[in-house]
């Protein structure tokens with residue numbers, strides 16, 4: 158198992174990264190994920206008062222996807238309930254073991270995520286990854302995660318936008334945990350339309366053949382798929398299904414934000 162290395166020996170590469178980071182911070186000072194104004198050197202990542210506006214995910218949560226649920230008595234959210242019902246009906250194995258998320262996708266973070274995705278605010282990923290590690294380091298360790306895979310973006314889309322925000326988050330997560338990130342193992346080979354308004358079976362069909370998994374995935378046993386926003390879970394589930402065609406590795410998910418469960 159690739160354990161979490163919270164304290165590491167400092168290599169020349171690390172020093173180079175730090176110097177480069179400092180120079181970049183001087184030239185392009187990092188912006189606060191909430192208000193998008195510059196964050197001074199005394200405040201790391203985010204203004205103190207802005208931090209209060211974010212809504213971290215609190216218990217009780219869905220045991221499958223990590224969404225907040227209304228009561229302790231409710232084990233799964235409605236979306237997971239539907240997915241599990243579908244699996245039972247068609248005698249399919251669930252492709253996702255468990256998922257977690259850092260913030261509730263509500264209020265001001267919606268604008269934050271929009272800028273992260275479309276306005277080149279890649280620097281937010283350092284804050285997101287730090288929050289994810291603060292909250293879930295023990296969980297990541299207990300799952301024995303040996304690789305981090307970002308949800309891939311369709312090639313043409315990535316080219317047009319210049320970056321994949323899930324990959325930025327994965328990279329920062331990898332830096333903080335010492336767990337390698339592998340971005341070429343899963344590819345998006347079909348450009349899909351937004352899936353929110355579709356039912357479970359339609360979403361599943363629409364994502365059929367959207368992802369391609371490389372054979373070398375077999376070297377990993379506990380895979381963490383990461384993304385910016387988790388809504389119904391069909392994207393990650395679809396990746397899990399492709400992975401299951403190659404090996405019996407356990408697939409977990411960790412996302413920056415997650416919708417509200419019901």
Ligand SMILES: [Zn+2]
Pocket residue numbers: 189190191192193194203204207
């Ligand atoms: Zn702020």
Ligand SMILES: [Zn+2]
Pocket residue numbers: 219220221222223224233234235236237238418
């Ligand atoms: Zn759920």
